[in-house]
Amino acid sequence: MKFLNLIRAGLPALLAVAFTAAPALAQTAAPTINKGDTTWMMTATVLVLVMTVPGLSLFYGGLVRQKNMLSMLTQVFYTVCAVFVLWVLYGYSLVFTGGSDFIGGFSKAFLGGIAPDTAGGTFTVGVAIPELVFVMFQMTFAGITAALILGSVAERTKFSAIALFIPLWITFIYFPIAHMVWYWAGPDAVDAAAKALAAATDPAAKAKAQEALDAVMADGGYLFKAGAIDFAGGTVVHINSGIAGLVGCLIVGKRLGYGRDVMAPHSLTMTMIGACLLWFGWFGFNAGSNLEATGSAVVAFVNTFVATAACALSWMFVEWIVKGKPSMLGIVSGAVAGLVAVTPASGFAGPMGSLVLGLVAGVICFFFCTTVKNTFKYDDALDVFGVHCIGGITGAIATGILVDPALGGTGVFDYVANKVGDYDFVTQVVAQLKGVGVTILWSGIGSAIIWKFVDLVVGLRPAPDREREGLDISDHGERAYNA
Amino acid sequence: MKIVTAIIKPFKLEEVRDALTGIGVHGLTVTEVRGYGRQKGHTEIYRGAEYAVNFLPKLKIEVAVDSSEVTKVINAITSAAKTGQIGDGKIFVVSLEHAVRIRTGETDADAL
Numbered sequence: 001m002k003f004l005n006l007i008r009a010g011l012p013a014l015l016a017v018a019f020t021a022a023p024a025l026a027q028t029a030a031p032t033i034n035k036g037d038t039t040w041m042m043t044a045t046v047l048v049l050v051m052t053v054p055g056l057s058l059f060y061g062g063l064v065r066q067k068n069m070l071s072m073l074t075q076v077f078y079t080v081c082a083v084f085v086l087w088v089l090y091g092y093s094l095v096f097t098g099g100s101d102f103i104g105g106f107s108k109a110f111l112g113g114i115a116p117d118t119a120g121g122t123f124t125v126g127v128a129i130p131e132l133v134f135v136m137f138q139m140t141f142a143g144i145t146a147a148l149i150l151g152s153v154a155e156r157t158k159f160s161a162i163a164l165f166i167p168l169w170i171t172f173i174y175f176p177i178a179h180m181v182w183y184w185a186g187p188d189a190v191d192a193a194a195k196a197l198a199a200a201t202d203p204a205a206k207a208k209a210q211e212a213l214d215a216v217m218a219d220g221g222y223l224f225k226a227g228a229i230d231f232a233g234g235t236v237v238h239i240n241s242g243i244a245g246l247v248g249c250l251i252v253g254k255r256l257g258y259g260r261d262v263m264a265p266h267s268l269t270m271t272m273i274g275a276c277l278l279w280f281g282w283f284g285f286n287a288g289s290n291l292e293a294t295g296s297a298v299v300a301f302v303n304t305f306v307a308t309a310a311c312a313l314s315w316m317f318v319e320w321i322v323k324g325k326p327s328m329l330g331i332v333s334g335a336v337a338g339l340v341a342v343t344p345a346s347g348f349a350g351p352m353g354s355l356v357l358g359l360v361a362g363v364i365c366f367f368f369c370t371t372v373k374n375t376f377k378y379d380d381a382l383d384v385f386g387v388h389c390i391g392g393i394t395g396a397i398a399t400g401i402l403v404d405p406a407l408g409g410t411g412v413f414d415y416v417a418n419k420v421g422d423y424d425f426v427t428q429v430v431a432q433l434k435g436v437g438v439t440i441l442w443s444g445i446g447s448a449i450i451w452k453f454v455d456l457v458v459g460l461r462p463a464p465d466r467e468r469e470g471l472d473i474s475d476h477g478e479r480a481y482n483a
Numbered sequence: 484m485k486i487v488t489a490i491i492k493p494f495k496l497e498e499v500r501d502a503l504t505g506i507g508v509h510g511l512t513v514t515e516v517r518g519y520g521r522q523k524g525h526t527e528i529y530r531g532a533e534y535a536v537n538f539l540p541k542l543k544i545e546v547a548v549d550s551s552e553v554t555k556v557i558n559a560i561t562s563a564a565k566t567g568q569i570g571d572g573k574i575f576v577v578s579l580e581h582a583v584r585i586r587t588g589e590t591d592a593d594a595l
Binding site for chain 1: 534
């Protein structure tokens, strides 16, 4: 365990491995911190913050009734702040240190041992960014994931319930899933161990080197090792929050007057502004997930344009055909669904693959937000399930298909062989389905338990008259608009 | 004295005001209201949620006039607010017992 952590720490560990396994490998370059990459990652990090506050809060806020506007804004703001604090206390350590397949350890709790010049791995051997910027970048992901859930239970959940739910959820659901999907020993460790194996000459050294490589390969999250690929968080962020939202709206129950009262959005103008800020910030989310400002980041950047536009058009035209009118809410909902769907695929698919993904996701998500929701009559107020869970599942499975180099994808890089690995449709799609399934089960069941627990401790719903009065007044003692 | 209350289409307000000014009526009160008569509402769709909106936005104007002016006022409003389509609105006339101008204390006809 200690040995593996050393590898993550960069230079000294790398040299240690190189020297002990095979002295000939002393020339393996130590990872150097690149100023350009560092700059890009700081920028990408604040772009993801913009997605959440103000982006997501305005997107959601515009969709609720006027009397619940501040409740929505406050809940989102609270969520990111609470998650950020927990992240630096123990979240980063639980996600990004080794330990078990399902959760990391506490060796980096309180950001212990991470100095300003501590190198953090990227996806390229020998290239590093300061680990601290990686800590912050990943922190913003945890923040937005938790905030996404709030839309499904909007307009009828007490603030005290949200205040308790979020820390529990981020700890018991998000941290394990992020660890399972994203934690691995890093390219430098794998590369060094693989080179040591190649350089080993006598059988004893070979066996020892093989053992070292196996140990490095075993140091990863459960789904990472299962081969599930998720570039920027289709499973970790979107399926995870989407299913937590669905069980949340089922347990919290429908808004008073659901299906009888008019619950029209109070400001689609703000929803439009929020959606645009989401799109804007999403370039940090997707292209930033490359961790380096390289051509691969640009691929994610392109896909974040293409899939989004295609999905927005697809939703709009389907709505036009089915409902008779192309709506503003429809085209921006389609854009968000496209962003969700392309998230796991953004660094793996080619632009034409993303285009097709966007077109397909628009139809699927529209169907879930209209027909399916109305058939089963669950009050997922702001369509967190229909857009994020369903869009996320569509994207996760499509990633397994579109990564195929024959379809313009990048393939999956094999750091042991030091080349792009062979693509096999069945293997990859099965791995993707495993990622989807594990996330749905873990988050679905775990979130249900947490919602129930919160209900027992502080209660989920306000008294009916307080809910009718609006959460702005009953929870926060203020009104959004006093003009 | 009479109160003439008219429910009109919102975009007709300026024409109605001009017509009333033209016959010497100086001063009226406008309120934004919602309601329906023969004109039915419309459907609004927000993703999967469809709402039948039955109450349509209208303007309610109220004019206090001397009883002898009522016919002229009704004619002015009718000709200015009419489009010939359903939803043009209605005019109601009720008696007014007493009126006071707050600034001067003048009453009834002098206060109008």
